[in-house]
Amino acid sequence: MSNETANNSENNSKNNNVTLVLFHNDLRVADNAALSKAAEISSNGRLLLVYASLLTNIVESQDSAYHYDTMGVARQQFLQESLIDLNASLEQLGNRLLYLQQTPAVSDTFAQLNELIKAQQVTDICVSKTDDYYQNQVYALLQNKHPQICWHIETTATLFDELPLESLPKSFTQFRKKIEADYDLLHAEKDIVIYPTPESLAPLPDNMQSRDEYFFESQLSNEIEIDKTLNQASNFTGGESNGLKHLDTYFDSDAPSTYKATRNALDEWTHSTKFSAWLANGSLSVNTVLNRLRRYERDVIANDSTYWIWFELLWREYFYWYAVTHQQKLFWFKGIGEHTPSTQFDQKPLEKWKSGKTAYPIVNACMHQLKATGYMSNRGRQLVASCFIHELGLDWRYGAAYFEQHLIDYDVASNWGNWQYLAGVGADPRGCRQFNLDKQTQQYDPNGEFIRQWQGELE
Numbered sequence: 001m002s003n004e005t006a007n008n009s010e011n012n013s014k015n016n017n018v019t020l021v022l023f024h025n026d027l028r029v030a031d032n033a034a035l036s037k038a039a040e041i042s043s044n045g046r047l048l049l050v051y052a053s054l055l056t057n058i059v060e061s062q063d064s065a066y067h068y069d070t071m072g073v074a075r076q077q078f079l080q081e082s083l084i085d086l087n088a089s090l091e092q093l094g095n096r097l098l099y100l101q102q103t104p105a106v107s108d109t110f111a112q113l114n115e116l117i118k119a120q121q122v123t124d125i126c127v128s129k130t131d132d133y134y135q136n137q138v139y140a141l142l143q144n145k146h147p148q149i150c151w152h153i154e155t156t157a158t159l160f161d162e163l164p165l166e167s168l169p170k171s172f173t174q175f176r177k178k179i180e181a182d183y184d185l186l187h188a189e190k191d192i193v194i195y196p197t198p199e200s201l202a203p204l205p206d207n208m209q210s211r212d213e214y215f216f217e218s219q220l221s222n223e224i225e226i227d228k229t230l231n232q233a234s235n236f237t238g239g240e241s242n243g244l245k246h247l248d249t250y251f252d253s254d255a256p257s258t259y260k261a262t263r264n265a266l267d268e269w270t271h272s273t274k275f276s277a278w279l280a281n282g283s284l285s286v287n288t289v290l291n292r293l294r295r296y297e298r299d300v301i302a303n304d305s306t307y308w309i310w311f312e313l314l315w316r317e318y319f320y321w322y323a324v325t326h327q328q329k330l331f332w333f334k335g336i337g338e339h340t341p342s343t344q345f346d347q348k349p350l351e352k353w354k355s356g357k358t359a360y361p362i363v364n365a366c367m368h369q370l371k372a373t374g375y376m377s378n379r380g381r382q383l384v385a386s387c388f389i390h391e392l393g394l395d396w397r398y399g400a401a402y403f404e405q406h407l408i409d410y411d412v413a414s415n416w417g418n419w420q421y422l423a424g425v426g427a428d429p430r431g432c433r434q435f436n437l438d439k440q441t442q443q444y445d446p447n448g449e450f451i452r453q454w455q456g457e458l459e
């Protein structure tokens with residue numbers, strides 16, 4: 001789809017151009033418009049491909065009371081696997097990943113990034129458009145600090161470049177109906193055009209060729225060791241190659257044809273698509289997923305289930321535009337509403353919920369699963385969030401922050417938007433959703449198998 005170039009500059013393909021790609025949630029080489037743009041404008045210049053961890057720490061936020069500074073082990077591992085895969089792909093294309101990481105010696109990756117930009121006399125920056133309020137604050141700070149740099153901001157995370165309606169409807173249903181009436185994306189005859197992987201990438205600047213301290217792989221020793229048992233427990237391994245492999249395996253199976261009936265299961269790998277983790281950090285592009293779904297509909301079957309995969313992808317799209325529309329309100333206690341909820345912070349029940357020691361076995365099992373694997377089914381998320389808000393009476397933001405810390409598919413809009421929805425301060429026209437946990441247990445775990453599997457104690 002189309003591109004946006006923030007500064008109006010015509011400095012494409014100059015010999016002295018130094019382009020920097022700042023990866024965020026676009027950790028792939030295929031269908032990555034930001035990387036393709038960088039490849040195009042740096043074809044006669046030099047290229048820096050950077051991932052900077054914890055960049056947003058620089059931005060002052062109101063969420064310090066409930067925000068966790070560290071990632072859970074599973075989320076960190078999934079990210080690390082994604083970066084290893086990205087680095088391997090970039091090396092094949094003639095460059096490599098530079099990694100700015102917080103260490104005891106480097107307390108501020110934003111300062112490190114600024115130094116790199118200055119020292120290398122960067123002329124162009126390519127990034128993906130994002131709904132992440134704090135990441136956008138970082139971009140604004142960088143633009144202020146280096147006004148001479150030309151920014152290229154490309155769409156990589158969504159089906160649409162811009163909100164395809166005049167304004168965001170209050171409810172998902174209105175959004176879906178309008179989109180389906182105006183754009184029949186699921187049944188369009190032609191595939192969405194995918195940006196091919198660049199054939200090659202310009203090299204690093206000469207004076208960076210031996211700057212080991214920046215190279216991703218030389219910093220891996222500072223990172224966590226990949227725990228294979230975790231991969232086996234969760235089935236998820238990060239990275240574009242694994243995401244694409246999983247996409248093929250899923251659509252080569254019968255699972256898509258029964259998705260609607262199985263999607264609410266608590267713990268079966270094939271009962272929902274499991275695309276979320278790769279979609280969230282951009283190892284998979286949503287366009288690639290949609291093209292594969294269309295192919296399945298053309299070649300195998302189009303039914304309620306295949307439609308429902310589209311329906312859920314549209315939820316993801318809705319929350320993206322919800323985050324763009326409501327900005328900081330995504331993190332406000334009263335959300336996008338007028339009324340502050342009557343729930344509140346309370347350490348004891350919060351700790352019980354986090355460690356899976358509530359009075360509700362189904363909730364405990366889900367929380368154990370989350371801590372052990374970084375994943376929880378959609379039904380599980382609804383149940384533990386409902387327990388958090390309605391049974392324990394807690395301030396929903398603490399629950400959302402805990403999910404942020406642990407979910408391997410953490411996505412700012414989907415996470416905070418869904419929590420707001422369930423807390424009754426978001427996009428739910430019904431006000432709020434409370435689940436009857438006994439009934440839900442009978443319905444989704446009638447023989448207690450899920451509870452038995454995940455009943456182990458957490459430290």
Ligand SMILES: Cc1cc2nc3c(=O)[nH]c(=O)nc-3n(C[C@H](O)[C@H](O)[C@H](O)COP(=O)(O)OP(=O)(O)OC[C@H]3O[C@@H](n4cnc5c(N)ncnc54)[C@H](O)[C@@H]3O)c2cc1C
Pocket residue numbers: 263272273274275276277279280309312313314315316317319376377378379381382385403407409410411412414415416418419422
């Ligand atoms: C409290 C709460 C927090 C959540 N936090 C996140 C999060 O941080 N990241 C995240 O990706 N999803 C989040 N979800 C949405 C949903 O639970 C997951 O996307 C889904 O469980 C992932 O499994 P799957 O890929 O097998 O989903 P599938 O059922 O196979 O759905 C296909 C795709 O559609 C999208 N999708 C499905 N349901 C939703 C939804 N309700 N909202 C937005 N997108 C959806 C996802 O990209 C998913 O991969 C949250 C839901 C709740 C209730």
